[in-house]
Amino acid sequence: xxxxxxxxxxxxxxxxxxxxxxxxxxxxxxxxxxxxxxxxxxxxxxxxxxxxxxxxxxxxxxxxxxxxxxxxxxxxxxxxxxxxxxxxxxxxxxxxxxxxxxxxxxxxxxxxxxxxxxxxxxxxxxxxxxxxxxxxxxxxxxxxxxxxxxxxxxxxxxxxxxxxxxxxxxxxxxxxxxxxxxxxxxxxxxxxxxxxxxxxxxxxxxxxxxxxxxxxxxxxxxxxxxxxxxxxxxxxxxxxx
Amino acid sequence: xxxxxxxxxxxxxxxxxxxxxxxxxxxxxxxxxxxxxxxxxxxxxxxxxxxxxxxxxxxxxxxxxxxxxxxxxxxxxxxxxxxxxxxxxxxxxxxxxxxxxxxxxxxxxxxxxxxxxxxxxxxxxxxxxxxxxxxxxxxxxxxxxxxxxxxxxxxxxxxxxxxxxxxxxxxxxxxxxxxxxxxxxxxxxxxxxxxxxxxxxxxxxxxxxxxxxxxxxxxxxxxxxxxxxxxxxxxxxxxxxxxxxxxxxxxxxxxxxxxxxxxxxxxxxxxxxxxxxxxxxxxxxxxxxxxxxxxxxxxxxxxxxxxxxxxxxxxxxx
Numbered sequence: 001x002x003x004x005x006x007x008x009x010x011x012x013x014x015x016x017x018x019x020x021x022x023x024x025x026x027x028x029x030x031x032x033x034x035x036x037x038x039x040x041x042x043x044x045x046x047x048x049x050x051x052x053x054x055x056x057x058x059x060x061x062x063x064x065x066x067x068x069x070x071x072x073x074x075x076x077x078x079x080x081x082x083x084x085x086x087x088x089x090x091x092x093x094x095x096x097x098x099x100x101x102x103x104x105x106x107x108x109x110x111x112x113x114x115x116x117x118x119x120x121x122x123x124x125x126x127x128x129x130x131x132x133x134x135x136x137x138x139x140x141x142x143x144x145x146x147x148x149x150x151x152x153x154x155x156x157x158x159x160x161x162x163x164x165x166x167x168x169x170x171x172x173x174x175x176x177x178x179x180x181x182x183x184x185x186x187x188x189x190x191x192x193x194x195x196x197x198x199x200x201x202x203x204x205x206x207x208x209x210x211x212x213x214x215x216x217x218x219x220x221x222x223x224x225x226x227x228x229x230x231x232x233x234x235x236x237x238x239x240x241x
Numbered sequence: 242x243x244x245x246x247x248x249x250x251x252x253x254x255x256x257x258x259x260x261x262x263x264x265x266x267x268x269x270x271x272x273x274x275x276x277x278x279x280x281x282x283x284x285x286x287x288x289x290x291x292x293x294x295x296x297x298x299x300x301x302x303x304x305x306x307x308x309x310x311x312x313x314x315x316x317x318x319x320x321x322x323x324x325x326x327x328x329x330x331x332x333x334x335x336x337x338x339x340x341x342x343x344x345x346x347x348x349x350x351x352x353x354x355x356x357x358x359x360x361x362x363x364x365x366x367x368x369x370x371x372x373x374x375x376x377x378x379x380x381x382x383x384x385x386x387x388x389x390x391x392x393x394x395x396x397x398x399x400x401x402x403x404x405x406x407x408x409x410x411x412x413x414x415x416x417x418x419x420x421x422x423x424x425x426x427x428x429x430x431x432x433x434x435x436x437x438x439x440x441x442x443x444x445x446x447x448x449x450x451x452x453x454x455x456x457x458x459x460x461x462x463x464x465x466x467x468x469x470x471x472x473x474x475x476x477x478x479x480x481x482x483x484x485x486x487x488x489x490x491x492x493x494x495x496x497x498x499x500x501x502x503x504x505x506x507x508x509x510x511x512x513x514x515x516x517x518x519x520x521x522x523x524x525x526x527x528x529x530x531x532x533x534x535x536x537x538x539x540x541x542x543x544x545x546x547x548x549x550x551x552x553x554x555x556x557x558x559x
Contacts, residue, residue: 003354003357003358006354007343007354010350011343011345014345015345078341079337079339079341080341080342080343082302082307082337082341083337083341083342083402085305085306085307086305086306086307086330086333086335086337087330087355087358087359087406088327088330088331088358088359088360088406089330089358090327
């Protein structure tokens with residue numbers, strides 16, 4: 001597993017993938033948080049990182065599928081998956097190696113944004129007037145969200161040899177699981193079950209973590225998605241031969 | 242002492258082999274592999290022959306555990322590749338037909354990755370990489386990216402990949418396809434050199450390769466076993482076809498040859514296969530030709546090549 005992980009991370013670093021991904025993510029978040037007047041903290045009037053935590057999931061919906069779309073699809077297309085399959089690796093080794101490499105990149109793109117916490121902390125009146133526990137919860141939520149999106153992306157990549165198919169499918173699944181259930185639950189027809197439907201989606205759990213209330217069940221929810229997706233991918237690798 | 246040693250070798254050799262038992266692989270209605278059974282013994286190179294689409298690659302992929310058989314088993318040194326894939330993969334080195342490689346990796350980086358997958362420690366990994374680069378002749382190119390290599394050197398990288406885990410069993414799918422004649426000879430040397438204490442099975446449709454390398458021949462066609470025998474037995478099929486092929490510039494009357502006591506098979510007006518029981522067939526035929534003053538353009542031995550056995554055996558149910 002560790003060999004696959006290292007190989008993938010090396011590939012990210014050798015190609016432009018890592019730099020582009022991290023660069024685009026930080027530029028997008030930076031612009032939204034500091035420059036664009038509609039969303040900028042400087043014009044907002046409150047010292048808060050809410051903007052970032054509201055926007056980051058939508059950036060992830062596009063960015064993470066872009067990272068993961070090649071992971072299995074490309075290997076299948078080039079025939080190198082046959083190599084991995086005939087070396088002493090299990091299917092789970094292959095999937096987990098690729099999953100953790102993608103997640104590693106997600107974590108790395110998030111870490112620099114911690115600087116913003118200290119900047120905004122100073123902007124508060126008085127300085128330090130910031131919802132720290134909410135921010136910790138939000139970061140935890142973002143990491144978990146990133147893990148879930150990564151596992152969805154890897155699964156989508158295992159379905160097709162075409163990277164565009166993998167990207168579109170991953171972005172769609174991620175978006176539906178994140179925001180889809182929230183929107184569906186607001187349709188009037190099933191108003192009685194609205195909260196149950198809402199709870200199926202990631203947004204409800206992400207927002208619950210963002211409030212600074214770290215609920216064990218929310219964490220289990222995200223990890224559950226990761227486990228299910230990893231197992232589905234592993235099965236998929238086993239079936240197609 | 243020596244007897245005991247020999248006996249041990251014998252006992253070990255029973256387990257050190259690839260055994261294919263009643264193997265089927267069915268895609269939809271197509272039987273890619275149809276009730277195939279054979280054995281590749283240890284310390285020998287088994288040539289796996291057959292026309293394109295005969296099921297060679299499918300069989301080899303099943304043996305490596307990459308694809309699953311519909312029915313039947315493959316055991317490698319006594320390990321069932323379906324029931325125990327990880328243990329089997331540890332002792333198998335495999336060179337796939339199209340030799341897929343990570344083109345963005347450096348040669349050493351790639352070989353190190355493969356070596357580590359066998360669980361070698363760092364010192365052993367480095368030692369193995371140096372050894373293999375030497376062995377497959379990558380010395381001059383060793384600092385390059387795989388993508389920058391020519392086909393011949395990529396094939397060496399592929400072979401290095403198959404060898405680096407020090408596997409007891411080597412499965413090579415057309416290891417010399419697409420190489421130039423010098424490279425073919427060099428790659429064959431490497432295969433011959435490493436094969437001494439391993440079980441090697443290699444697929445090919447180049448007959449010289451079989452003659453140059455193999456101890457044993459397994460020939461399949463359309464998924465069915467056609468021949469499974471030693472190279473010498475395989476070559477003996479040659480002697481079944483005797484006689485000469487005669488070609489003339491203009492049509493002749495073959496009846497003259499028949500009257501002279503030869504068996505004549507007509508291929509065209511100007512070409513005949515002539516056979517007979519005479520002790521010195523060639524000079525017998527020649528004396529008739531000179532007596533008749535026929536315009537002979539060529540006289541060659543019939544059925545002289547392994548190609549012809551191959552064609553003969555594989556066209557049976559074509």
